[in-house]
Amino acid sequence: MNINKRAIGPDWLGVDWGTTHLRIWLLDARGHILAEARDDSGMATLSSDQFYARFTRLAGPFLSPDKVIPVVACGMIGAKQGWHEAPYIAAPCSAPGLEDAQIIETRDERFSLYILPGVKQARPADVMRGEETQIAGFLNQNPSFDGVLCLPGTHTKWVRISAEEIISFQTFMTGEMFSLLGETSVLKHSIASSGWHKGAFLEALDAAISAPASIASKLFALRAETLLNDLSGAVARSRLSGFLIGLELSAARAYWLGQDIAIIGAEDLSIAYRDGLISQGVKPQSHHSVDMTLAGLTKAYQKIQGSINAA
Amino acid sequence: MNINKRAIGPDWLGVDWGTTHLRIWLLDARGHILAEARDDSGMATLSSDQFYARFTRLAGPFLSPDKVIPVVACGMIGAKQGWHEAPYIAAPCSAPGLEDAQIIETRDERFSLYILPGVKQARPADVMRGEETQIAGFLNQNPSFDGVLCLPGTHTKWVRISAEEIISFQTFMTGEMFSLLGETSVLKHSIASSGWHKGAFLEALDAAISAPASIASKLFALRAETLLNDLSGAVARSRLSGFLIGLELSAARAYWLGQDIAIIGAEDLSIAYRDGLISQGVKPQSHHSVDMTLAGLTKAYQKIQGSINAA
Numbered sequence: 001m002n003i004n005k006r007a008i009g010p011d012w013l014g015v016d017w018g019t020t021h022l023r024i025w026l027l028d029a030r031g032h033i034l035a036e037a038r039d040d041s042g043m044a045t046l047s048s049d050q051f052y053a054r055f056t057r058l059a060g061p062f063l064s065p066d067k068v069i070p071v072v073a074c075g076m077i078g079a080k081q082g083w084h085e086a087p088y089i090a091a092p093c094s095a096p097g098l099e100d101a102q103i104i105e106t107r108d109e110r111f112s113l114y115i116l117p118g119v120k121q122a123r124p125a126d127v128m129r130g131e132e133t134q135i136a137g138f139l140n141q142n143p144s145f146d147g148v149l150c151l152p153g154t155h156t157k158w159v160r161i162s163a164e165e166i167i168s169f170q171t172f173m174t175g176e177m178f179s180l181l182g183e184t185s186v187l188k189h190s191i192a193s194s195g196w197h198k199g200a201f202l203e204a205l206d207a208a209i210s211a212p213a214s215i216a217s218k219l220f221a222l223r224a225e226t227l228l229n230d231l232s233g234a235v236a237r238s239r240l241s242g243f244l245i246g247l248e249l250s251a252a253r254a255y256w257l258g259q260d261i262a263i264i265g266a267e268d269l270s271i272a273y274r275d276g277l278i279s280q281g282v283k284p285q286s287h288h289s290v291d292m293t294l295a296g297l298t299k300a301y302q303k304i305q306g307s308i309n310a311a
Numbered sequence: 312m313n314i315n316k317r318a319i320g321p322d323w324l325g326v327d328w329g330t331t332h333l334r335i336w337l338l339d340a341r342g343h344i345l346a347e348a349r350d351d352s353g354m355a356t357l358s359s360d361q362f363y364a365r366f367t368r369l370a371g372p373f374l375s376p377d378k379v380i381p382v383v384a385c386g387m388i389g390a391k392q393g394w395h396e397a398p399y400i401a402a403p404c405s406a407p408g409l410e411d412a413q414i415i416e417t418r419d420e421r422f423s424l425y426i427l428p429g430v431k432q433a434r435p436a437d438v439m440r441g442e443e444t445q446i447a448g449f450l451n452q453n454p455s456f457d458g459v460l461c462l463p464g465t466h467t468k469w470v471r472i473s474a475e476e477i478i479s480f481q482t483f484m485t486g487e488m489f490s491l492l493g494e495t496s497v498l499k500h501s502i503a504s505s506g507w508h509k510g511a512f513l514e515a516l517d518a519a520i521s522a523p524a525s526i527a528s529k530l531f532a533l534r535a536e537t538l539l540n541d542l543s544g545a546v547a548r549s550r551l552s553g554f555l556i557g558l559e560l561s562a563a564r565a566y567w568l569g570q571d572i573a574i575i576g577a578e579d580l581s582i583a584y585r586d587g588l589i590s591q592g593v594k595p596q597s598h599h600s601v602d603m604t605l606a607g608l609t610k611a612y613q614k615i616q617g618s619i620n621a622a
Binding site (some may be wrong): 174185219233 | 497
């Protein structure tokens with residue numbers, strides 16, 4: 001018992017390790033942030049033997065030789081190309097928690113590592129890693145929610161929730177297409193890196209919902225209007241976003257039409273999705289993705305704490 | 312007169328200088344290829360003061376201090392960021408020819424340079440540079456053609472032709488989106504760099520035409536099916552192409568429905584568009600884009616030759 005008391009302090013680490021970033025939070029038992037660290041050690045830049053070194057470098061200030069700190073992690077860290085594979089669980093399912101986590105053996109006695117798994121769906125084929133933990137956090141705070149979650153991001157997810165279960169979900173590459181078209185394609189000469197015109201966004205969104213195929217012909221027009229009519233970069237950016245989110249809303253109509261909707265995302269992107277949905281007669285609630293990730297990680301941590309206290 | 316006879320030999324250079332490549336052909340008066348050279352000195356890699364050096368390096372073997380060789384060029388060489396701007400002419404218009412070309416002064420007495428302009432359209436805003444010369448070549452060979460040209464490529468163009476004029480046109484970024492999604496996005500892990508399954512292509516094309524918005528949800532499924540079901544890279548590549556060309560055909564329906572269609576493009580891409588159109592009940596003719604470029608450049612050259620012989 002003394003060993004456990006020494007081993008498990010009041011603090012623990014929550015980790016969100018995605019494709020493009022690594023975020024580590026030092027948290028108290030209730031999930032309040034005591035300190036945090038982040039860098040761009042995303043999975044995409046690492047081979048599987050590099051995860052340990054990257055983690056201990058960034059987490060170093062939070063680690064001590066005197067105790068074993070629990071580390072609860074979600075995201076691409078559990079992918080096949082991640083630190084250690086945490087096999088997907090199959091939807092329909094509860095949002096994964098500690099009971100689904102992989103406990104990873106490391107030779108480093110300063111921490112014990114729990115990796116939460118992602119969720120897969122057979123038909124249509126789909127996968128998520130990271131969002132399931134946000135969903136777990138949301139459901140911990142809203143256990144009676146029955147409706148649809150929209151998690152906008154690089155790969156936006158729409159998720160049907162009922163009876164505290166993930167019923168089905170679908171992924172849209174809207175965020176990645178926005179980046180590729182705006183930063184890499186010929187449109188990069190036309191699209192500003194910031195700036196927002198809500199009117200231009202909503203007009204483009206409506207055009208895409210009314211005639212989804214037509215966006216294929218409207219993308220290059222952003223370039224042509226810059227060349228011929230000096231279209232502003234901020235308006236072009238807002239229109240591009242409107243076309244792509246409009247196409248997504250059109251395809252995801254079965255998810256949001258007549259449903260209770262909660263958006264879980266970063267602030268700017270959540271506002272765009274919220275404005276788009278409101279224009280279609282839906283009134284979504286909004287939550288910050290980091291808050292929900294922390295809530296999901298905390299729920300898992302509290303089971304570790306509970307099981308140790310019970311031991 | 313002697314000066315002109317010395318100055319203008321039987322040979323000339325045709326140049327297609329695009330965003331990603333430079334092609335130079337040594338041609339006889341009828342436009343038959345005597346020699347050719349190409350490299351990847353595309354406009355995207357050059358500042359405007361670098362064009363002369365790049366051109367003379369690649370064209371060097373075709374240049375002689377003893378005569379002035381005519382050079383007829385089309386493409387991004389005439390863009391604002393090109394060697395020298397050849398301002399767009401406005402559709403509706405004839406396909407640009409020598410009378411629309413910019414004659415560029417250079418200090419290099421080995422060649423005289425004619426740059427053919429692109430074509431612009433006010434509503435919907437659109438531009439082309441290079442395709443207009445292919446169209447000029449096609450119309451020189453098919454003066455009575457009344458219908459629609461499809462010029463597949465990085466930025467595919469659909470062009471209405473009547474009475475030897477470009478009536479209107481529309482650009483689709485299908486080729487660039489295929490490259491970005493297949494080579495740069497998360498789908499790069501799923502899409503093979505070659506391989507073709509016509510059945511998978513046509514099935515995806517049909518799905519996109521039937522429900523255009525749905526492709527937004529089907530792109531990420533290519534990745535998920537690789538992870539969960541070992542989808543083959545060649546099938547994924549064919550499906551991606553089918554989704555994108557299907558979306559384009561859906562948006563371009565007014566161009567091809569019930570029209571005489573001629574495709575002008577590189578062979579593989581033309582076959583995909585031809586198969587897609589045939590599946591929709593259209594029977595297009597096909598021409599190679601290089602042949603049409605050469606025909607368009609030759610038509611312009613023959614006016615230079617004619618005007619000099621008449622002098």
